[in-house]
Amino acid sequence: MSINYDEQIPNNVNLSGDKRLQRALEKWQPAFLDWWNDVGPVGFQKDDIYLRTAVSTQPGGWAQFGHVKMPDYRWGIFLEDADPNRTIPGGDHAGEAVWQEVPGEYRNTLRRIIVTQADTEPASVEQQRWLGQTAPSMYDMRNLFQVNVEEGRHLWAMVYLLHAHFGKDGRDEADDLLARRSGDADKPRILDAFNQPCPDWLTFFCFTMFTDRDGKYQLGALAESGFDPLARTCRFMLIEEAHHLSVGELGVERVLRRSVQLTKADKNGDARAQGGIDLPTVQKWINYWYSYSLDLFGSEISSNAADFFGAGLKGRWNESKDFTDHSALNQHYTMAVVRNGSLTEDQVPLRNAMNEVLRQSYMADCERVVKRWNRALEEEGTDFRVSLPSSRFFRRQGIYAGHDFNREGDLIGSETWQKNSASWLPSDADRAYVASLMHAVTEPGKMANWIAPPRKGVNGQDIAFEYVRRA
Numbered sequence: 001m002s003i004n005y006d007e008q009i010p011n012n013v014n015l016s017g018d019k020r021l022q023r024a025l026e027k028w029q030p031a032f033l034d035w036w037n038d039v040g041p042v043g044f045q046k047d048d049i050y051l052r053t054a055v056s057t058q059p060g061g062w063a064q065f066g067h068v069k070m071p072d073y074r075w076g077i078f079l080e081d082a083d084p085n086r087t088i089p090g091g092d093h094a095g096e097a098v099w100q101e102v103p104g105e106y107r108n109t110l111r112r113i114i115v116t117q118a119d120t121e122p123a124s125v126e127q128q129r130w131l132g133q134t135a136p137s138m139y140d141m142r143n144l145f146q147v148n149v150e151e152g153r154h155l156w157a158m159v160y161l162l163h164a165h166f167g168k169d170g171r172d173e174a175d176d177l178l179a180r181r182s183g184d185a186d187k188p189r190i191l192d193a194f195n196q197p198c199p200d201w202l203t204f205f206c207f208t209m210f211t212d213r214d215g216k217y218q219l220g221a222l223a224e225s226g227f228d229p230l231a232r233t234c235r236f237m238l239i240e241e242a243h244h245l246s247v248g249e250l251g252v253e254r255v256l257r258r259s260v261q262l263t264k265a266d267k268n269g270d271a272r273a274q275g276g277i278d279l280p281t282v283q284k285w286i287n288y289w290y291s292y293s294l295d296l297f298g299s300e301i302s303s304n305a306a307d308f309f310g311a312g313l314k315g316r317w318n319e320s321k322d323f324t325d326h327s328a329l330n331q332h333y334t335m336a337v338v339r340n341g342s343l344t345e346d347q348v349p350l351r352n353a354m355n356e357v358l359r360q361s362y363m364a365d366c367e368r369v370v371k372r373w374n375r376a377l378e379e380e381g382t383d384f385r386v387s388l389p390s391s392r393f394f395r396r397q398g399i400y401a402g403h404d405f406n407r408e409g410d411l412i413g414s415e416t417w418q419k420n421s422a423s424w425l426p427s428d429a430d431r432a433y434v435a436s437l438m439h440a441v442t443e444p445g446k447m448a449n450w451i452a453p454p455r456k457g458v459n460g461q462d463i464a465f466e467y468v469r470r471a
């Protein structure tokens with residue numbers, strides 16, 4: 001169905017056909033705008049930003065680009081078209097017709113799943129609200145704001161489901177989504193990574209690379225849900241999400257390239273002496289954000305994950321395409337667990353290992369990016385290579401939390417951890433150094449010294465295009 005921009009809330013769900021729902025969402029809309037103005041990007045709400053807006057949900061050519069003031073962005077409700085023949089991809093109901101309404105017995109669980117996903121969307125906007133002030137270029141600033149408005153739209157996507165399918169409870173949850181605040185002591189966001197500050201652009205690039213990529217896999221699992229409106233919502237969100245991931249991947253790549261160039265330019269091979277970010281520092285940021293993002297998948301062994309899968313509420317990545325046995329029963333997953341102070345292998349019923357199965361898909365995706373980063377390092381002429389730490393390293397959630405592991409994933413004593421963690425994770429001095437480099441570069445086409453220019457601009461525009469027109 002095509003997108004209707006004539007209504008107050010753009011949508012492709014025939015919103016005007018349900019007046020009660022339309023009115024309820026029109027009441028939520030000004031609260032959303034208040035939230036955006038309060039805790040969205042600081043200092044750029046009056047400027048014209050070159051942004052894309054969804055005009056259809058068909059892949060390829062779905063977006064229109066133009067200069068827009070962010071508060072005027074047309075946030076709306078866009079679901080992928082329904083497939084009348086779609087069946088439930090996995091679990092006990094696999095092969096049955098998908099649900100268009102929430103099944104009563106899964107109502108609370110499904111609401112929790114949707115709220116947890118929804119909460120991450122405004123949280124990331126809050127985390128990133130100060131970054132516009134120190135953007136390394138107008139091009140990067142525009143990308144930041146594109147990510148921000150789309151996270152706002154993802155919030156709309158989830159709030160629509162809450163309003164349309166969960167009655168009063170859903171409307172209350174939608175209100176609460178605007179009341180929690182990232183990092184707030186009293187009303188924090190639900191997941192820990194979304195309460196971490198995002199004070200510098202290296203963090204932003206690592207966050208969009210690793211944490212938004214967790215989002216990709218969570219959305220992918222929900223795109224395999226038996227609750228069809230959720231699956232269709234997530235399918236379209238995934239198309240938008242791809243841009244966020246590329247901002248992160250290419251951002252880190254540009255930092256790496258520049259780091260090598262500055263290392264070579266310095267007579268002592270010291271990138272910091274040339275005002276750059278040295279490669280070992282980038283590696284520390286990777287260690288930190290990769291580990292934090294791994295936590296978001298939940299515990300390796302989880303009866304909740306088994307229940308979600310069994311009920312058909314969540315699937316594996318590409319459940320309908322990549323698997324033949326959709327029951328996941330009578331199968332086991334081999335997992336390393338800590339027992340009596342050492343690592344041993346356990347056989348876990350596959351359904352209970354579904355968080356880990358999804359995490360493994362994510363990890364393989366991250367590895368592919370690391371390969372591309374290392375190709376870039378090779379092109380720049382260095383032997384230095386970046387890598388991902390073991391998935392046991394620096395975990396605060398799941399079965400490895402509470403134990404110390406080195407980057408290779410070997411169990412180590414806490415003394416060894418104390419001695420080495422400063423060389424594995426960003427220290428206060430590292431953070432202060434990176435923060436000291438963060439100064440806005442506002443001349444179109446110019447880049448901060450610590451980052452290489454991108455290969456190309458946005459939507460065929462020049463890198464020196466005026467992506468942000470200051471008011």
Ligand SMILES: [Fe+2]
Nearest residue numbers: 121151154215
């Ligand atoms: Fe999102």
Ligand SMILES: [Fe+2]
Nearest residue numbers: 212215241244
């Ligand atoms: Fe995102």
